[in-house]
């Protein structure tokens with residue numbers, strides 16, 4: 220079948236992201252490594268799939284009416300950008316509630332796409348985190364705004380449903396289903412969508428959830444985190460016991476090392492959670508069977524982290540002199 224030479228409208232470019240073998244990262248190891256580059260979505264991240272699914276379904280079901288409804292959502296960046304783009308496309312007003320940790324470039328992109336951005340400045344008294352305050356503010360705004368609608372990525376089944384396509388694309392691209400799939404987590408939408416697809420199809424893939432040290436999703440003790448994207452201060456409603464076959468918690472320094480190693484070995488400029496996924500692969504490496512195919516989902520691109528992960532001074536200030544860890548055979552010695 221011939222593929223069409225063009226598609227109609229920007230939303231038609233969501234999904235069908237490249238799957239790339241990373242032979243250098245695999246090195247002399249007896250298994251193969253593939254990366255699903257979600258940065259190739261039009262808004263630059265894995266969350267474009269969720270944004271499109273939630274808004275398109277909202278419109279189809281009559282819950283969202285272009286020109287009248289106001290979509291209100293909490294996001295630290297990527298979902299906000301995805302929603303800003305999809306809402307702009309469909310002519311829906313969008314208000315995104317963020318916090319001071321959201322980087323200025325993400326806010327500027329959302330605004331450039333026509334979104335209104337509200338920054339909460341208070342943390343939750345019980346946890347010291349912004350997320351509970353952001354979520355409460357979204358509920359308040361959605362209730363107070365005529366025709367307000369909150370998709371609620373943390374509980375909306377359309378979020379994981381969007382990622383069934385991710386797993387379908389991976390399985391279709393490879394000669395056989397992957398043996399292992401490494402997936403960063405926050406709302407659990409990506410992980411749950413991929414897991415549910417794989418279990419329904421009886422693929423036999425083992426899922427490794429990659430969470431941040433200090434994130435509450437898999438019951439870790441809450442602690443401060445510097446890298447946005449993966450991890451959550453509250454366990455999301457989409458979480459299910461037994462969702463992952465294995466969980467690996469990665470600290471911020473190891474995520475940075477993973478990102479820098481990706482550049483050094485594969486010339487891939489990826490975001491912080493992708494670095495965490497690389498660190499998790501390295502931690503799991505001694506137990507990966509010979510001949511296995513491992514798929515890493517890389518949720519976003521590195522350009523959004525130029526002031527942090529890819530800024531040598533920032534890295535030195537927060538983690539000390541760790542540059543030697545990605546200069547040679549980085550992950551042999553990484554402290555993940």
Ligand SMILES: Cc1ncc(COP(=O)(O)O)c(C=O)c1O
Nearest residue numbers: 404405406407408409448492518
């Ligand atoms: C960079 C990045 N990595 C990982 C995730 C986790 O994805 P999910 O919400 O599907 O668990 C997100 C979610 O926003 C993200 O922005």
